[in-house]
Amino acid sequence: MxxxxxxxxxxxxxxxxxxxxxxxxxxxxxxxxxxxxxxxxxxxxxxxxxxxxxxxxxxxxxxxxxxxxxxxxxxxxxxxxxxxxxxxxxxxxxxxxxxxxxxxxxxxxxxxxxxxxxxxxxxxxxxxxxxxxxxxxxxxxxxxxxxxxxxxxxxxxxxxxxxxxxxxxxxxxxxxxxxxxxxxxxxxxxxxxxxxxxxxxxxxxxxxLLSAPDDAHTKPFLAALNEQPLVDGFSIADAMVMKTGRRFWVTLELECQQSQLALSDLVQQRKQLRALANQFYENNYTEIVFVEPRALSEDTAS
Missing domain, CATH: 1.20.1510.10 (Cation efflux protein transmembrane domain)
Structure with missing residues (x-):
C-alpha cells in the first residue's frame, strides 16, 4: 500500500x-x-x-x-x-x-x-x-x-x-x-x-470538463518549452496541457520544416520533449504530433 x-x-x-x-x-x-x-x-x-x-x-x-x-x-x-x-x-x-x-x-x-x-x-x-x-x-x-x-x-x-x-x-x-x-x-x-x-x-x-489548469501548473513548463532547443527541422506549432486528478495530459504539435526527415530525428525529438515534460509533471502522458508547415497545408488545401 x-x-x-x-x-x-x-x-x-x-x-x-x-x-x-x-x-x-x-x-x-x-x-x-x-x-x-x-x-x-x-x-x-x-x-x-x-x-x-x-x-x-x-x-x-x-x-x-x-x-x-x-x-x-x-x-x-x-x-x-x-x-x-x-x-x-x-x-x-x-x-x-x-x-x-x-x-x-x-x-x-x-x-x-x-x-x-x-x-x-x-x-x-x-x-x-x-x-x-x-x-x-x-x-x-x-x-x-x-x-x-x-x-x-x-x-x-x-x-x-x-x-x-x-x-x-x-x-x-x-x-x-x-x-x-x-x-x-x-x-x-x-x-x-x-x-x-x-x-x-x-x-x-x-x-x-477538461478545462485548462491554473497558470501555476502550466506557465513554468511552457516557459521551459519555449527555451528548449529542438532538433534541426522542427518547431513548436502548439502546446496544450490538461489535468485530470493527478494525471497531466500534454499535447505538443511540432511543425516539420523539411519535406523529408530521418526517423531517428523524429524519435530523438520525441524523447527530448517527453523528458522535459517529466521534469515538470511526475504523472503525465505526453503526446507528440508531427504536422506539416501551415503554409504548406494551406497551399495544398487551396
Missing part, C-alpha cells in the same frame, strides 16, 4: 472515531455546533474510505472500459465531497436559525468543553498527517483531506474559545447571550467556510 492510501486509511479511522465521539456528545449536550462537527467528521470518514478505493483504481493500468484510466474519479470525488459539505451546511443553517428564532437553548457548558480537547487534538493530528503526506506525494485527494481537517480544527477550537467566553460572561448583564451561543457558532462557521467547499466543487468540475 502506497503513502497516499496509508494516509487516507489513517484519516478515515480518525474521522470515524471523532464522528462517533461528536455525534454522541452532540446528542447528550443537545449542541448543534458539536453535532455539526460530528456529522462533518462522519462525512470525512465516508469520503476518505471512498478515496482509498479511488487511489487504488488510479494506480491500475488502462483497460477496455476505461481507456484513459481512472483519473477522472479523483475530481469527481472532490466535487461530490464539496457538494456534500454545502448540503450539510445548508441543513445546519436552517435548523439553527429556527432554534435561534424560537428563543435559543441553554448550553451544557461543562460537557461541551470536555468534548473540545480530544476533538481539536484529533483534527490537528489528522491535518498534520495529511499535510506531510501531501508534501511527499502531491495528490488532489490528500489536499481535499488536508483542507477538510483544517476547517474542522478551526471549528472545534472555536467552539472551545467561544464557550470559555460564555463562562466569563454568563453571570454578567449580558449573560442572556449564552442561550444563543451554540446557534451563533454554527451560523458563523457555516458562512465563513462556504468558500472551501465551493472551491472543491468548482475545481473538480473544471477538471471533469
Amino acid at each position: 502506497d503513502l497516499e492510501r496509508k494516509t487516507l486509511v489513517v484519516s478515515a479511522i480518525i474521522a470515524l472515531l471523532l464522528a462517533m465521539w461528536g455525534i454522541a456528545m452532540g446528542v447528550y449536550t443537545e449542541s448543534g455546533a458539536i453535532m455539526l462537527d460530528g456529522v462533518f467528521n462522519l462525512l470525512s470518514s465516508v469520503m476518505a474510505f471512498i478515496g482509498i478505493r479511488i487511489a487504488y483504481l488510479t494506480s491500475q493500468n488502462y483497460n477496455e472500459r476505461f481507456p484513459m484510466g481512472y483519473f477522472a474519479f479523483e475530481p469527481l470525488m472532490v466535487m461530490v465531497k464539496g457538494i456534500s459539505i454545502l448540503v450539510l451546511v445548508a441543513f445546519a443553517l436552517s435548523a439553527n436559525l429556527q432554534t435561534m428564532l424560537a428563543g435559543g437553548r441553554e448550553p451544557q457548558i461543562g460537557m461541551m468543553l470536555v468534548y473540545v480537547v480530544p476533538a481539536v487534538a484529533g483534527c490537528l493530528l489528522a491535518w498534520y498527517v495529511c499535510l506531510r503526506s501531501n508534501q511527499k506525494q502531491a495528490s488532489n485527494l490528500l489536499l481535499a483531506e488536508q483542507q477538510g481537517w483544517l476547517i474542522n480544527s478551526v471549528i472545534s477550537g472555536a467552539i472551545g474559545v467561544a464557550l470559555i467566553i460564555v463562562l466569563l460572561i454568563q453571570d454578567s448583564s449580558i449573560g442572556w447571550i449564552a442561550r444563543y451561543v451554540d446557534q451563533i457558532l454554527v451560523i458563523v462557521f457555516s458562512l465563513v467556510f462556504l468558500k472551501d467547499p465551493y472551491l472543491l466543487v468548482k475545481n473538480g468540475f473544471k477538471e471533469l
